[in-house]
Amino acid sequence: MTTGMTTDLATFKQLTALEPDLMAANADAYLQQKSQELVSWVASVDPDNHRLVTQVHDALAELGRHEQQAYWQLNHRLVQPLQQLMADTEAGGRVSSLLRQLQQQVADMQPPKQRLNWKERFLLLFSWRQTAFQMWLDRFAENQQALSGLMDRLQAEQKQLRRDNHILQDDLVALNQGLAALSGVFDFVAALEAQLKQSLSGQSMASLRALIQDEWLPPVQQRLIELQQQLLIARQGVMTLELIIQQNQSLIRDIDQTVMTTTAALDVAAAVATAKHQQQQAPKRQQSRIDPQQWQQAAATIQAAREHLSDLRQNSATAMNELNQSGQNKR
Numbered sequence: 131m132t133t134g135m136t137t138d139l140a141t142f143k144q145l146t147a148l149e150p151d152l153m154a155a156n157a158d159a160y161l162q163q164k165s166q167e168l169v170s171w172v173a174s175v176d177p178d179n180h181r182l183v184t185q186v187h188d189a190l191a192e193l194g195r196h197e198q199q200a201y202w203q204l205n206h207r208l209v210q211p212l213q214q215l216m217a218d219t220e221a222g223g224r225v226s227s228l229l230r231q232l233q234q235q236v237a238d239m240q241p242p243k244q245r246l247n248w249k250e251r252f253l254l255l256f257s258w259r260q261t262a263f264q265m266w267l268d269r270f271a272e273n274q275q276a277l278s279g280l281m282d283r284l285q286a287e288q289k290q291l292r293r294d295n296h297i298l299q300d301d302l303v304a305l306n307q308g309l310a311a312l313s314g315v316f317d318f319v320a321a322l323e324a325q326l327k328q329s330l331s332g333q334s335m336a337s338l339r340a341l342i343q344d345e346w347l348p349p350v351q352q353r354l355i356e357l358q359q360q361l362l363i364a365r366q367g368v369m370t371l372e373l374i375i376q377q378n379q380s381l382i383r384d385i386d387q388t389v390m391t392t393t394a395a396l397d398v399a400a401a402v403a404t405a406k407h408q409q410q411q412a413p414k415r416q417q418s419r420i421d422p423q424q425w426q427q428a429a430a431t432i433q434a435a436r437e438h439l440s441d442l443r444q445n446s447a448t449a450m451n452e453l454n455q456s457g458q459n460k461r
Contacts, residue, residue, distance in 0.1 A: 235276055
């Protein structure tokens with residue numbers, strides 16, 4: 131008797147084992163066939179064999195449990211790093227902070243206008259330097275060093291973002307595989323529920339109708355609800371991870387553009403500073419005014435860099451708000 135039951139349960143496990151390759155070829159036809167085979171098998175169970183009825187009931191209540199546990203284990207492994215990333219986002223973000231500092235530093239690099247405004251003229255009254263340009267030259271080396279330091283830090287963050295994305299891409303592949311397994315078992319249980327309902331409506335034997343209605347259908351419907359709930363959570367997790375990867379990729383591109391734009395502005399400002407320094411070192415009879423076109427180029431390039439950095443800061447802030455909101459929804 132025990133051997134027969136074991137054989138029956140082994141058949142049950144065989145009928146509920148899903149083969150990913152066959153599902154990939156034609157999921158609907160495959161799941162339809164599998165669910166029909168399983169329903170045909172449970173319909174052959176003797177209603178008077180109470181031990182086997184209980185075992186099949188319990189086995190139906192465990193459908194998809196393995197896939198659920200595998201996904202939760204993977205998800206649990208990712209909780210801590212994702213929470214840390216969310217904490218960084220809520221704190222403002224290192225990249226966003228560096229972009230803000232860089233924007234201010236680029237503004238300080240801009241040569242003074244040839245025609246000063248009232249504030250610049252007022253500040254000049256309290257300086258021992260004779261001109262605003264001389265004040266700018268005095269601060270140029272310090273500002274240049276600070277700007278280079280900020281770009282180095284941005285590039286270091288860019289390297290970290292690339293390392294993070296490499297790890298996150300592997301995690302995303304694993305999560306998608308787990309999600310695919312969950313989706314497959316959910317579709318199988320849904321097909322099984324439909325087949326059981328169809329079998330119930332066409333069943334004339336009262337004892338078998340009662341067995342389907344009281345023993346087979348309830349655990350299948352409960353599993354369907356539980357798997358659906360986890361699928362929603364799993365899809366949200368995958369979407370959050372995809373968003374993190376996309377935002378990291380966007381920040382990597384932004385840093386490339388920022389370094390390129392800032393370097394161009396720095397080169398132009400350095401050219402103006404060098405020309406002015408050479409002018410001051412030359413004898414008075416050889417001194418000449420800096421080429422107005424060079425001056426205008428410096429002002430325009432640095433202004434473009436400031437506007438570019440301002441746009442990047444706004445985009446970065448918007449992206450982090452979206453990421454933060456996604457994290458709150460997930461929690």
